[in-house]
Amino acid sequence: MSSKRIDRLLAETLDGGRIPDDATLEERNEVLRLVAAAQAIQATRATVTLEADRTFATSRARFERHLAGARPSAGARRPRFSGRFGALAACGSLATAVVAVLAVLFGLGLFTSDVDTANAIEVGDFVQFEGTIPEGGVSADGKTLDVETSFGRFSVEILHDTSVVDGTDLLEPGSLRPGDTIVIAGLVGERNRLQAASLSRSDGTPVPPPGLRIRALGDFLPGIEGVVVAVALPKDGLQARVVIETTAHERFLLVVSASTVAELVEAGAGGLGAVVRVVDDAGADPGVLGLDVSATSERPLRGVNIAGVVLSADGPVLELSTLRGSRTVVLRESTRIVLPEGSLSPAERDRPGALVGHRVAVQGQSAADGRFHADVLIVGAEHRPGDRLDGPLRGP
Amino acid sequence: MSEPGVLGHAGVATVQATAEELARRAVARDEDAWSAIFEAHYRGVYAFVRSRLHGAAEAEDLASQVFEVAFSRAHRFDYRGLPIEAWLIGIARNLVRDHLKKLGRRGSTEELTDTMGAFESDATDIVANRHQLTAAMRVLTEDQQTVLSLRFLMDRSVADTARVMRRSEDAVKNLQRRALASLKRAMEKQGVAP
Numbered sequence: 001m002s003s004k005r006i007d008r009l010l011a012e013t014l015d016g017g018r019i020p021d022d023a024t025l026e027e028r029n030e031v032l033r034l035v036a037a038a039q040a041i042q043a044t045r046a047t048v049t050l051e052a053d054r055t056f057a058t059s060r061a062r063f064e065r066h067l068a069g070a071r072p073s074a075g076a077r078r079p080r081f082s083g084r085f086g087a088l089a090a091c092g093s094l095a096t097a098v099v100a101v102l103a104v105l106f107g108l109g110l111f112t113s114d115v116d117t118a119n120a121i122e123v124g125d126f127v128q129f130e131g132t133i134p135e136g137g138v139s140a141d142g143k144t145l146d147v148e149t150s151f152g153r154f155s156v157e158i159l160h161d162t163s164v165v166d167g168t169d170l171l172e173p174g175s176l177r178p179g180d181t182i183v184i185a186g187l188v189g190e191r192n193r194l195q196a197a198s199l200s201r202s203d204g205t206p207v208p209p210p211g212l213r214i215r216a217l218g219d220f221l222p223g224i225e226g227v228v229v230a231v232a233l234p235k236d237g238l239q240a241r242v243v244i245e246t247t248a249h250e251r252f253l254l255v256v257s258a259s260t261v262a263e264l265v266e267a268g269a270g271g272l273g274a275v276v277r278v279v280d281d282a283g284a285d286p287g288v289l290g291l292d293v294s295a296t297s298e299r300p301l302r303g304v305n306i307a308g309v310v311l312s313a314d315g316p317v318l319e320l321s322t323l324r325g326s327r328t329v330v331l332r333e334s335t336r337i338v339l340p341e342g343s344l345s346p347a348e349r350d351r352p353g354a355l356v357g358h359r360v361a362v363q364g365q366s367a368a369d370g371r372f373h374a375d376v377l378i379v380g381a382e383h384r385p386g387d388r389l390d391g392p393l394r395g396p
Numbered sequence: 397m398s399e400p401g402v403l404g405h406a407g408v409a410t411v412q413a414t415a416e417e418l419a420r421r422a423v424a425r426d427e428d429a430w431s432a433i434f435e436a437h438y439r440g441v442y443a444f445v446r447s448r449l450h451g452a453a454e455a456e457d458l459a460s461q462v463f464e465v466a467f468s469r470a471h472r473f474d475y476r477g478l479p480i481e482a483w484l485i486g487i488a489r490n491l492v493r494d495h496l497k498k499l500g501r502r503g504s505t506e507e508l509t510d511t512m513g514a515f516e517s518d519a520t521d522i523v524a525n526r527h528q529l530t531a532a533m534r535v536l537t538e539d540q541q542t543v544l545s546l547r548f549l550m551d552r553s554v555a556d557t558a559r560v561m562r563r564s565e566d567a568v569k570n571l572q573r574r575a576l577a578s579l580k581r582a583m584e585k586q587g588v589a590p
Binding site: 003006007008056058062064070292 | 425427430431434435438439442443446447452455456459460463464467468498525526529544545547548549551554566569570572573576577579580583
């Protein structure tokens with residue numbers, strides 16, 4: 001009973017509805033067994049066809065909305081990062097995974113009333129967003145920038161350890177000029193001041209002025225998908241606030257867990273420009289939602305710059321063991337340590353040496369001295385012997 | 397899909413020219429072309445995705461995503477005799493794989509309630525059987541799952557399946573035999589007789 005013969009007999013039986021006469025008894029029995037398995041699948045066909053028919057109209061409407069949203073027209077803007085995502089990916093050293101959160105602009109007193117009251121950008125948040133330097137926006141000493149963003153104007157302070165990059169190239173801070181569009185990551189201070197951890201020149205498309213309403217999304221609503229335009233990480237590292245802009249230019253603000261942030265990072269789309277879909281986060285606290293990276297995001301994008309295991313900690317300086325060898329990572333005052341479920345509690349995190357032995361994922365920039373300045377560090381499970389250094393944060 | 401035995405060579409050439417024209421327009425993001433593609437292929441894509449998932453709602457969502465992804469990557473579609481359906485099925489495979497991986501990472505269980513139960517006269521048994529079948533299918537390799545979905549759920553001929561999977565017809569026959577044998581073993585392990 002050769003396999004080639006069974007292949008032929010089976011195919012002819014399935015096509016013709018009867019077993020060919022030249023089949024032996026043994027071959028006949030074998031073909032009957034295989035046909036029974038095929039029939040088990042075919043038995044579901046009618047129901048699946050019904051389902052497909054039933055969902056056709058809804059799905060078609062969804063696809064038509066998708067086509068309409070992608071249609072360029074005079075007054076409409078494409079999602080800001082749809083074309084820029086690749087450029088951001090090429091930046092390499094850009095700290096992603098944290099994007100500026102939409103503020104309660106009334107609380108900060110500097111934003112227009114066109115924006116809905118939503119969550120605040122709280123002092124102490126680590127945020128990242130994109131902005132354009134207007135004319136006259138660079139101070140005489142080059143250490144302060146006024147930056148117009150779609151969330152309002154921020155005064156950005158360049159510190160001694162602020163990384164200024166263009167792609168993977170380090171720049172002199174003074175090289176930023178009016179008209180430059182930059183991605184800023186840093187710590188929010190009072191009155192729209194921000195201490196920059198990193199500044200990255202982007203592709204130069206001017207950032208639109210404030211005006212889009214942002215709606216706070218407390219409960220899950222299906223079908224919300226868009227580009228991440230902001231994430232803010234509070235100091236405790238347990239949750240994040242995310243702003244998404246849809247193709248219909250609606251903006252939604254939602255709260256996600258640290259585990260969701262970690263998943264975004266691990267999926268290679270942890271930050272600005274990631275295309276995500278809002279999902280219900282089963283088991284999360286009320287009001288906390290989840291995000292799935294949509295396949296429409298450009299892939300692969302490594303949102304994680306370094307992944308490895310912490311071998312030692314000397315104050316803010318960590319030595320990591322990675323697949324590419326040892327790396328020195330510096331935690332700065334602005335560095336946000338994200339604590340997904342199963343990693344560490346905030347109290348544990350603050351103990352000296354708490355990170356040693358844990359798997360971590362770090363986003364940040366390489367500094368001129370070869371060390372890696374961390375903007376965001378995501379803590380994973382404890383590393384066990386035999387685990388891969390580049391394995392999932394939660395462990396195998 | 398074209399059927400050489402029915403149309404003859406001239407007919408095949410006409411169908412292929414039409415398909416090529418549609419593909420060209422799709423690459424150019426012609427909305428009418430994409431509407432035609434959606435009309436022609438949504439049900440097949442839905443069936444393909446559905447065979448791997450327990451829930452109808454998530455199948456609907458993923459099936460919709462296939463076309464959204466395809467549209468976003470329209471500029472990358474290289475039509476050189478590759479059927480549009482093959483391209484869509486490839487996207488569907490990746491989406492389902494990613495979806496199941498995420499579910500596994502979260503440790504979450506899929507919703508096992510079949511939301512379409514109201515249509516069926518004996519919903520409980522049908523849903524239970526489908527779940528067992530879906531679970532058994534997941535034991536198979538991706539190629540095995542694909543050939544079974546194309547052949548027995550989407551009712552594609554061996555020739556069409558070979559075009560979509562970019563294999564010879566003999567290879568498809570061989571694959572379907574091995575896939576059915578694996579499926580039968582998997583179902584027997586579950587204590588389910590197909």
